[in-house]
Amino acid sequence: MLLRNCRYLVTQNAARDxxxxxxxxxxxxxIKEVGKGLARRFPKEESVDCSERIVMPGLIxxxxxxxxxxxxxxxxxxxxxxxxxxxxxxxxxxDHKQILAEATLGVKECIRLGTTCxxxxxxxxxxxxxxxxxxxMRLVNCPAFFTAHHALSANDIVKHLPVKRYPxxxxxxxxxxxxxxxxxxxxxxTRAFATEHKMIIHIHVxxxxxxxxxxxxxxxxxxxxxxxxxxxxxxxxxxAHAVWLTKGELDILAAxxxxxxxxxxxxxxxxxxxxxxxxxxxxxxxVVALGTDSAASNNSLDMFRExxxxxxxxxxxxxxxxxxxxxxxxxxATRDGARALGLSDVGSIEPGKLADxxxxxxxxxxxxxxAKERIVSHLVYSASGxxxxxxxxxxxxLIRDKKFPIR
Amino acid sequence: MLLRNCRYLVTQNAARDxxxxxxxxxxxxxIKEVGKGLARRFPKEESVDCSERIVMPGLIxxxxxxxxxxxxxxxxxxxxxxxxxxxxxxxxxxDHKQILAEATLGVKECIRLGTTCxxxxxxxxxxxxxxxxxxxMRLVNCPAFFTAHHALSANDIVKHLPVKRYPxxxxxxxxxxxxxxxxxxxxxxTRAFATEHKMIIHIHVxxxxxxxxxxxxxxxxxxxxxxxxxxxxxxxxxxAHAVWLTKGELDILAAxxxxxxxxxxxxxxxxxxxxxxxxxxxxxxxVVALGTDSAASNNSLDMFRExxxxxxxxxxxxxxxxxxxxxxxxxxATRDGARALGLSDVGSIEPGKLADxxxxxxxxxxxxxxAKERIVSHLVYSASGxxxxxxxxxxxxLIRDKKFPIR
Numbered sequence: 001m002l003l004r005n006c007r008y009l010v011t012q013n014a015a016r017d018x019x020x021x022x023x024x025x026x027x028x029x030x031i032k033e034v035g036k037g038l039a040r041r042f043p044k045e046e047s048v049d050c051s052e053r054i055v056m057p058g059l060i061x062x063x064x065x066x067x068x069x070x071x072x073x074x075x076x077x078x079x080x081x082x083x084x085x086x087x088x089x090x091x092x093x094x095d096h097k098q099i100l101a102e103a104t105l106g107v108k109e110c111i112r113l114g115t116t117c118x119x120x121x122x123x124x125x126x127x128x129x130x131x132x133x134x135x136x137m138r139l140v141n142c143p144a145f146f147t148a149h150h151a152l153s154a155n156d157i158v159k160h161l162p163v164k165r166y167p168x169x170x171x172x173x174x175x176x177x178x179x180x181x182x183x184x185x186x187x188x189x190t191r192a193f194a195t196e197h198k199m200i201i202h203i204h205v206x207x208x209x210x211x212x213x214x215x216x217x218x219x220x221x222x223x224x225x226x227x228x229x230x231x232x233x234x235x236x237x238x239x240a241h242a243v244w245l246t247k248g249e250l251d252i253l254a255a256x257x258x259x260x261x262x263x264x265x266x267x268x269x270x271x272x273x274x275x276x277x278x279x280x281x282x283x284x285x286x287v288v289a290l291g292t293d294s295a296a297s298n299n300s301l302d303m304f305r306e307x308x309x310x311x312x313x314x315x316x317x318x319x320x321x322x323x324x325x326x327x328x329x330x331x332x333a334t335r336d337g338a339r340a341l342g343l344s345d346v347g348s349i350e351p352g353k354l355a356d357x358x359x360x361x362x363x364x365x366x367x368x369x370x371a372k373e374r375i376v377s378h379l380v381y382s383a384s385g386x387x388x389x390x391x392x393x394x395x396x397x398l399i400r401d402k403k404f405p406i407r
Numbered sequence: 408m409l410l411r412n413c414r415y416l417v418t419q420n421a422a423r424d425x426x427x428x429x430x431x432x433x434x435x436x437x438i439k440e441v442g443k444g445l446a447r448r449f450p451k452e453e454s455v456d457c458s459e460r461i462v463m464p465g466l467i468x469x470x471x472x473x474x475x476x477x478x479x480x481x482x483x484x485x486x487x488x489x490x491x492x493x494x495x496x497x498x499x500x501x502d503h504k505q506i507l508a509e510a511t512l513g514v515k516e517c518i519r520l521g522t523t524c525x526x527x528x529x530x531x532x533x534x535x536x537x538x539x540x541x542x543x544m545r546l547v548n549c550p551a552f553f554t555a556h557h558a559l560s561a562n563d564i565v566k567h568l569p570v571k572r573y574p575x576x577x578x579x580x581x582x583x584x585x586x587x588x589x590x591x592x593x594x595x596x597t598r599a600f601a602t603e604h605k606m607i608i609h610i611h612v613x614x615x616x617x618x619x620x621x622x623x624x625x626x627x628x629x630x631x632x633x634x635x636x637x638x639x640x641x642x643x644x645x646x647a648h649a650v651w652l653t654k655g656e657l658d659i660l661a662a663x664x665x666x667x668x669x670x671x672x673x674x675x676x677x678x679x680x681x682x683x684x685x686x687x688x689x690x691x692x693x694v695v696a697l698g699t700d701s702a703a704s705n706n707s708l709d710m711f712r713e714x715x716x717x718x719x720x721x722x723x724x725x726x727x728x729x730x731x732x733x734x735x736x737x738x739x740a741t742r743d744g745a746r747a748l749g750l751s752d753v754g755s756i757e758p759g760k761l762a763d764x765x766x767x768x769x770x771x772x773x774x775x776x777x778a779k780e781r782i783v784s785h786l787v788y789s790a791s792g793x794x795x796x797x798x799x800x801x802x803x804x805l806i807r808d809k810k811f812p813i814r
Contacts, residue, residue: 268720
């Protein structure tokens with residue numbers, strides 16, 4: 001496939017080059033070549049006219065619960081405890097078929113709005129994998145484990161992983177829900193299993209003040225201190241939310257190479273208080289990805305909207321208009337998301353990378369006026385996922401002219 | 408025109424009724440009738456199939472500077488002073504034709520994204536009126552006055568108002584820029600002129616701490632106290648931003664019936680600090696509208712995005728997930744916007760009101776799943792202006808199937 005005559009190509013390579021009027025050659029599932037004149041050299045390739053397109057890496061949503069996508073708009077504007085009670089009751093009332101339908105809705109929404117890869121934590125562990133494999137979206141699938149509800153041992157981990165073999169776009173990881181949702185024995189077993197099988201671990205940490213206070217009361221340590229004390233942390237651990245942390249805990253995260261996923265819209269809507277210390281994390285070299293959380297607490301899986309809110313929240317929080325600049329936020333949703341998930345082959349458009357690419361329609365009125373030096377700003381501050389016109393994952397064209405192709 | 412078989416009709420009437428499967432009859436520029444079976448009674452009317460549409464009042468953007476729409480993405484992530492210097496230099500480098508082109512871009516973006524009425528403050532005073540009249544958008548046009556740059560007297564007000572007569576969708580108002588941008592004599596003259604000619608007054612108040620401190624130093628009074636001391640305030644005054652206010656100032660605003668327009672995204676992006684005290688305003692019965700401010704400080708004139716950010720910002724600010732619920736925010740962008748602008752004929756869909764109506768496409772994936780009790784949530788927490796499929800202003804269909812019709 002040839003992406004011909006790209007109006008703007010936002011490479012997100014190390015130099016953050018933005019190229020104009022270039023072609024991108026995709027062979028099988030890989031980006032083969034980027035440059036001018038490829039259309040002449042490869043005239044027989046199936047080609048997509050990109051003369052009115054911004055071409056960029058697919059967005060990476062590093063924290064979702066896709067199986068809850070049917071709960072969009074089901075419960076809003078409520079105190080956390082009341083909200084959670086309603087959501088959990090509704091979750092448990094569904095059968096496997098319904099959960100799979102909700103995961104499928106979530107996957108399709110992601111694809112339509114320009115997300116090519118999610119890191120999803122949910123139980124049962126097969127629904128998101130099933131939905132993503134069928135729709136063709138890349139997925140790091142983290143079956144959720146709660147020992148608070150069911151006593152689990154190390155041996156149980158395997159039982160909760162999907163049995164079925166999925167295509168290469170689906171990778172498996174481990175999702176012990178949280179410190180308060182599991183127990184020390186299980187966390188240690190998870191750590192050992194992850195090391196043995198080279199899987200990443202995804203866990204909620206420090207989303208609320210309650211969680212922090214409870215951990216301190218029970219263990220004498222703050223959440224990150226506690227996880228470190230049991231040898232849990234490492235560069236293969238991705239923690240979600242990470243709002244309520246001390247500088248001491250940030251130092252531990254940096255020393256262990258732990259990755260973080262920031263979910264600003266979910267945090268704001270649930271009113272957990274505080275703001276994830278983004279600047280303090282970046283100062284320490286911590287890799288921070290971006291995620292929407294579920295449609296139950298955010299109501300849109302649009303990563304363009306998440307980028308915009310992230311940029312605004314940190315400017316607002318620090319009373320500093322230079323905080324969270326557009327390029328930094330775009331990195332979080334692309335390159336840094338890939339690093340956080342241990343996926344070295346996505347997150348930028350460069351020869352040799354996997355072909356996870358999205359196109360935006362430059363004729364849309366909310367992206368005017370066009371200029372090379374404004375494109376990154378437009379992506380973060382002006383665009384909506386509905387500006388995405390084409391989506392390619394692993395070399396396959398999943399969206400064409402803003403629609404799922406009729407097959 | 409007949410809006411036939413509306414899947415959901417969000418009336419925004421006093422009872423906030425949401426009706427299902429009803430028809431809306433529009434005659435000339437008015438809503439004539441709402442109910443079932445109108446299609447049978449009026450078979451010859453030009454009709455729009457609304458079986459896959461949410462039908463709702465057009466959104467009201469109560470604070471714009473449309474003539475700056477070409478500055479989208481021109482300067483971001485900079486300290487306020489540096490940003491302002493760049494913007495002002497670029498503004499002054501343009502000729503009348505360029506400013507009109509930018510205003511036209513802004514008007515078209517508004518219409519496409521579901522805004523049917525703006526309150527715009529800009530100089531020269533004819534560009535927004537010209538652009539809105541041509542495109543068919545309703546406008547409260549407030550030519551901006553700065554006596555800081557040019558000494559102006561009461562007699563000069565008339566000279567700065569457009570000479571040309573515009574259609575009824577354009578109404579004129581007065582835009583003394585701010586306390587710091589004008590002087591006391593001119594503010595008093597503006598007040599007298601507004602009273603004589605029954606025009607509303609639109610002015611920036613208490614956007615930044617600097618403005619507040621300077622006013623106190625110069626006059627011995629805080630901004631709202633000062634405006635009240637010179638007899639400026641009344642129910643025909645609409646103040647923009649209103650972030651840095653004391654409870655005493657809020658009491659004055661309430662006592663005088665002053666209206667407020669909240670611009671959360673612009674405030675956050677420019678990092679003015681603080682949050683407009685929405686809950687404290689609503690407690691006092693102050694009417695609060697919603698506005699985007701210009702594309703230079705917000706980068707999107709999408710009022711759906713503005714509603715979403717408003718709802719999230721107040722939950723986040725008060726650490727209270729019940730703050731700024733969806734219905735309250737939707738009211739701000741419709742009914743309360745109309746009240747703020749003194750336009751009693753728009754802001755809801757009821758017989759006798761002007762036909763400013765927008766339709767959203769219920770087949771769009773980010774609005775699923777559909778249910779009557781989720782619609783208001785979807786409008787505030789999930790929708791984008793790009794979900795808008797049809798736009799009607801003053802009875803005229805300006806957008807059809809998400810496109811400007813080819814004429």
